[in-house]
Amino acid sequence: MTAELEVAGPAEVLTDIRGGVLVITINRPEQRNAMSKSAAEAIAAALTRLDADPDLAVGILTGGTETFCAGMDLKRFQQLGERPVVDGRGFGGLVESPPAKPLIAAVEGWALGGGFEMVLAADLVVAGEGAKFGLPEVKRGLIARAGGAIRIPRVLPRAVALELLLTGEPMAAATAKHFGLVNRVTADGAALQAALELASVVAGNAPLAVRASKALADRSRLWPDGEAFTRQVEFTDPVFASQDAKEGPAAFAERRTPRWTGR
Structure with missing residues (x-):
């Protein structure tokens, strides 16, 4: 199209x-x-x-x-x-x-x-x-x-x-x-x-994880090493709390393709 x-x-x-x-x-x-x-x-x-x-x-x-x-x-x-x-x-x-x-x-x-x-x-x-x-x-x-x-x-x-x-x-x-x-x-x-x-x-990957990974990689380049792990939680915590974070391991355990929702 x-x-x-x-x-x-x-x-x-x-x-x-x-x-x-x-x-x-x-x-x-x-x-x-x-x-x-x-x-x-x-x-x-x-x-x-x-x-x-x-x-x-x-x-x-x-x-x-x-x-x-x-x-x-x-x-x-x-x-x-x-x-x-x-x-x-x-x-x-x-x-x-x-x-x-x-x-x-x-x-x-x-x-x-x-x-x-x-x-x-x-x-x-x-x-x-x-x-x-x-x-x-x-x-x-x-x-x-x-x-x-x-x-x-x-x-x-x-x-x-x-x-x-x-x-x-x-x-x-x-x-x-x-x-x-x-x-x-x-x-x-x-x-x-x-x-x-x-x-x-x-x-084919989880959309929230992909988007957050890109954002974290871009923004962390200028962060001091001592602050990076603290500052990354703004990006990582919402991903780990998402429905997709539950779906990924479940799909792996059940040997099926994940059904991502972006939530």
């Missing part, structure tokens, strides 16, 4: 629901999927839908089989002064406020500038072997301010992160996987299918 979001321009963003997974496809191939304001608004709307719909467990963001996203649509910026930023969500409707539910980036071809920064805002990354990731802002007298300069040093070793930021040169998918930026590398054209397989595994 594929449908264009009403807030987008003609087919700029498509959504496709597949077994509890919301696939969000940037669909501006003639512009190398460069981000427009309307596309950013459509992605923001899709992410809001992902978090609000209890039947959706995981999101996948992709650009199809040619290019993930070449960054901001510079022609629209020059002609109209348009910036693909959504209040409260940032560039692409994503980078400043990722969804509470897991988001997987399925990357084929180039992910440049803001496109790469959207990948960095995702939780998991699957890439075709020909995918390339780059932050070329310094080549244009700019800086990667949509999360690139902030997130890259958190994901990659400092020297590797600085090489990306200071040279503006791209990184290949195999290298990105070597350094932990990419989870899985596939044959070109197979990233979305591999992302769907990964998403189905995540979607």
